[in-house]
Amino acid sequence: MKRVLPHPLLTLTLTVVWVMLLNDLSLGGLLLGLILGILIPLGTRSFWPQRPRLRRPLKIVEYVLVVLWDIVVANVVVARIVLFKPNRKLESHFVTIPLDTRSPEAITVLAGTITMTPGTVSADLSADGRALLVHCLHESDPERARDGIKQRYEARLMEIFE
């Protein structure tokens, strides 16, 4: 089983993407997608020595909904800052966010989430991978921003990945 399917999640993703590309739910398309989804992970398995570990996959749905809602809010917030705030009144700074999670997948998703959500962009990771450099567009209280990110996103990600 492990030799034929080194990455079951990758196989599933590739099949779904293939069916979406065809834009047609036919048996032939599904089968070809499944064949590609099995062959591609086999051919590239040496690039992916580790398999990402998901402890609670169902929590992903909740996380995606929270992030989608935050993206819509982020758009409105940033649009208002861009349109109505003069440049000299902007209080933008860098914030360091110490990371509790050790899982590389969780750190990647967290950095992406921070970039897509209100007023923050992740810019860099510390060389040992235990702190994130985040830039805030307009935040008078950097501690609050840091605690908000840790509670809202990192806690949920740690539940999913560890």
Add this chain to the structure above:
Amino acid sequence: MDITPELLLELLVAALIVIGGLFGVVGSYGLAKLPDLMTRLHGPTKATTLGVGGALLASMVYFWARDGFTFHELLVTLFLFLTAPITATMVAKAYLHRAYLDDENGQQALPPTGRRYGWASFDAAPESEGSNPDSVEAPRRADS
């Protein structure tokens, strides 16, 4: 004028296009207006995502109503949602590299990492076992 399902669908498509257009132009206005690169990053990464998202949703609803169920527009949306943070981080790193690496005092402008090592754009990753993010946990082999 009767309120028919067709009219409601048309209204929905038109509203999505208008919302998408507004957010698209605000994002690009932010890119032109904000004072330095790190703040400029905020405009395109967020506002433009919803701008394109609006146009894609409008296209999906329109073709859904005309030719039946279609979902491949979701693929472009998904792709943009996955790639936008990566390009933003890469541009930020390129900017930091150029702006702070040659400058003697430049790196002091960034907050400290709170660790023994600096930021990854400037500092090499530690060689010793146990502090590299890839070797923090025991290596998990795919075939174990």
Add this chain to the structure above:
Amino acid sequence: MIGYALAFGFACFGLALGLNLWRLAKGPTIADRILALDTMVINGIAILMLLGIHFGTATYFEASLLFAMVGFISTVAFTKFVLRGDIIE
């Protein structure tokens, strides 16, 4: 009504492309220019989707997907070149 909305959408994204072009010309740093190019690609995708609605054909979907991929790869290649002086090490 969709016609008017489409005209508005084209005007918005056209204006957005103009603003990006201004940032591309002005700079001042190379990262600004990369960011401007990346945003131009995203606005171009939106215009392609609107064109698809305008002409009533789904063919533009493939074009926008390819454009999204090429835009992403080129942005990453630009930034890699700035960061490392080389694209594939």
